[in-house]
Amino acid sequence: MYTIKTLNNIAQCGLDVFHTDQFTIDNDSNQADAIVLRSFNLHDVEINSTVKAVARAGAGVNNIPVPAYTERGIVVFNTPGANANAVKEMVLTTLMASSRNLFAGVAWTKSLQGKGKEIPKLVEAGKKQFVGNEIKGKTLGVIGLGAVGARVANDALNLDMDVIGYDPFISVDTAWNLSRNVQRAFNLDQLFENSDYITVHVPLTDDTKGMFNDQAFRIMKDGVHILNFSRGELVNELDMAIALESGKVGKYITDFPNENILKMNNTVAIPHLGASTKESEENCAIMAARQIKDFLETGNIRNSVNFPNASLPYTGKQRVTAYHKNVPNMVGQITSVLSNYHLNIADMVNRSRGDYAYTMIDVDNQFNGDITTKLEEEIQQIPGMVTVRII
Template identity: 30%
Template sequence: MKILVTEMMWNDGIEKLKQKGYEVDYDLELSRKREELLGLLPNYDAVIVRNETKVDTEFLDAAKKAQVIGRLGVGLDNIDTKQAAERGIPVISARNANATSVAEYVLSCMLDASRPIRQADVDVKKGNWNRALFTGTELNGRVLGLIGMGEISHRVAKRAQAFGMEVVGYDPFVAPFDHVVQETGIKQVHELGELLKHSDFISLHIPLTKDTKHLINKEAFSIMKPEAYIINSARGGIVSEEDVIEAVKDKQIAGAYLDVLESEPITDSSRFAESENIIITPHIAGSTDEAQSRTALLIAEEIDKVLNGQKSLCRVN
């Protein structure tokens, strides 16, 4: 059987598939070569994608032999899972494989905002020794607000609590006795505005849907503390980019850490260059070496299960 990989996949996952006897064709740039991709799809029994490959009607029409689609990650906004299901094609995601890496990314953002170590280093190397300028603040006693209370939020909360932070969460789909409330110790709030009003850091862990599109917008920023930071490692489009630029410019909030954008990468004319308090990273929150390896190995294993008629716990449709 033949498997096509259209985006970056760690080699250990590819090698695992080859060891199981599959013929694997890998082109990490194929997601950007649409016509070539569509021409190749009819020849493959399985396709592995990441977040750039659009698995839409055109893709599914071309993938005539496909028995399964693997997603190297958990976001599904680039995949029409409903149409795939109608055609009998299961979609497999890398369930929780990168959750720890995303959680550590969020902690890194909060530490970076609290202790200006990089700025102090630059200043010292210029010949200065300004201790008062770079004192920073503690995370201890600060309030972290989590929008979305799934597995990643659970891991973020446990780490934030170790720093002495108070953690609150908003998620209309989480019940009062779910484990993330009862066992993790997140204080559940039932109004988004309450979380926005009281949090020093707000971290997003929700999918991009019609209901979450621009959820964090001008109105949301007007509620937040002027010393607050927004952290988005979930999906571009949840935060209104024009509104966050204005909010930081007008000092409605202290800053933002954005790992995901509505259009990636940014252009030379992007307004993000206007503010040094908006930190942009290239969609790397869940992309540590360890997470990449776990993701690749998990998808390889689950693809193999489906192709051999077994059930996958990572199926999403």
């Protein structure tokens, strides 16, 4: 029996994944095998040694101490693509609405309350200040062509925009789904120089932090619109304020408002609604739950941010899983222990990621609980071994 603990309200359809005889949901347990959460901050929380996996029902994992969990052998999952359609729709909505000055226009119209019969005449006289631009024929630069970026790029083409994409790490799956009409930028400067609108869909790293700064703005077209539905820290806010004041940046649309942003001119500050749809929350919950369930039952790993993805068809044979330092002869030492117990290897997989590796081995022989305990203890004693589990 596996115990699941949730630290946020998780959509019921996701919790339903655990409605089997092998799982129980107990949010008061201190002996949970796995945790499912959304935005709950785990940085200041000590979790029990029983926890084998944490799943974030969403893409970002800034609320999880990933390096510390990696060292402890705790798998951290996220749900890339589960909320991609929701974010895509928000990007395209704000792209068009900001280009037509819709947000400012609606706010101004609301200010006419109380003017009575004068309102129609005031509207006709005042609408000139909100004349905008059509997006048809304009160029959209998309930085990051993952689950969200690729969808934005494809749909922008269908809106008769020209699209330039930049992603040096584009995956094979994304490349198959990306329209051939998306022009490839070989560097960011090329995208900056040619885009009327720029939308960014990359994670926050040391390399991407503050990537929108004075140096980048100098390369861009005057009046460019920048949309940020990824992370607020991608933008140097001091440089952005200056660029907005000078008109270098025409509008900044962000899902991450703060005091600085709210003071800036020509900003559209959205209260972090990019992925806030019923459908998105349900998709993320189901995906997170399925990944946790599959890992606990079979050891298979998919969409982990700290472990290598590894999958081996589960046939019901007893399976040894080991997470260890990525050093020579680890697999040999594990198989040597199995050999000492006269266990035949039926199938195996070994995958590495940075300093660590993950090994799964299926054995033909069935063995009892006593051997299971001894086997786990002996494998655990191998220098460089982090965690061992027999399923």
